[in-house]
Amino acid sequence: MELAVLLVNALAAESVHGRPVTPPQTGGERLAAIHAGLAAAGRPPSGLTAADADRLAEVAAELRPLYGAGDRLPEAAERLNDLLARHGAVPTLYGDPGKPLQLAFHRPGATLVDAWAADMGTALAMVIGVGQGARLGACQAASCSLVFFDTTRNASRRFCDLSCQNRAKASAYRARRRT
Template sequence: MLFAHDTEAGLIAATALVNTDSRDGEGLPDVDALGDFLVTHGWTGRHERTEAELRAVRALRPRLRRLWYADVDEIVAIVNELLRESHALPQLVRHDDEPYHLHAVPRDAPLATRMAVEAAMAVADLVRGGELARLGTCADADCDSVLVDLSKNRSRRFCDAGCGNRAAVTAYRARKAARRS
């Protein structure tokens, strides 16, 4: 593990949340889809299951997406703004059989607030560690997804939407066709 568990989980969840808003369509079309997203990414705590909560989570996505495209100073400004708006106060907590980790807002804070703070705290760790290059975009020209490269050798180039497999198949077919020619 390169980062603390909560940092990795925050980065993975933030990446997945940003990628629910893509040119391929709405990844959070309704409250049930948001509930599924929360289960998939291990979110606990308050979940109102309302349209207002869904709208707040959707509204967070463009702000988080900026983290993948901004320079370090803008990233720091975004992170600080998210933490300030949320009145973040980091504290060590343990729950749900997880070891001690940082939470900066209470578990009963609104979902979008908790998501914003978790993402901000995780990106803050990247900034402090000089690891912002781990935030990237999919190498597939037809994909607008973002990614977080948690590999040891920093070699990840494609998102989780199958773009890497498609690129490998395309390259294989091109090599095979070239041999036939």
């Protein structure tokens, strides 16, 4: 889930915290955005190429409609099923000798892009499949298109982070004061 949110925000966001942004347009820019997101999340850099980053931008654009989908979730899930099939999502146990096996959702020998797409798609499908699709949130602040996975106890998160929440509340307060 963390990787899906990271990629959608890094490669498909058109506004961030009230400011319009242009998503990265070239493979090099996309690769830099992915590596910056991974570094911010404390994850090691990937073995991706610029061409891989271009393909992941397409995956991120396909995953974006799932966040904040609400009543449109069934239609978005149909596209998710297509993504899972295209990238060969299949449960697989793998591991090194002497170490515990790990569960992944991509076929052995899959490309890094197919592996990431299959794993992210499966994570989203599992969340939706257990009735928790509402936890796939999109920021409700004006001019912010960032997404998040809501881990709050009562699934009530509405904003990507505190800065958007503060901005939205201040704006609402000013609007009330004007009237």
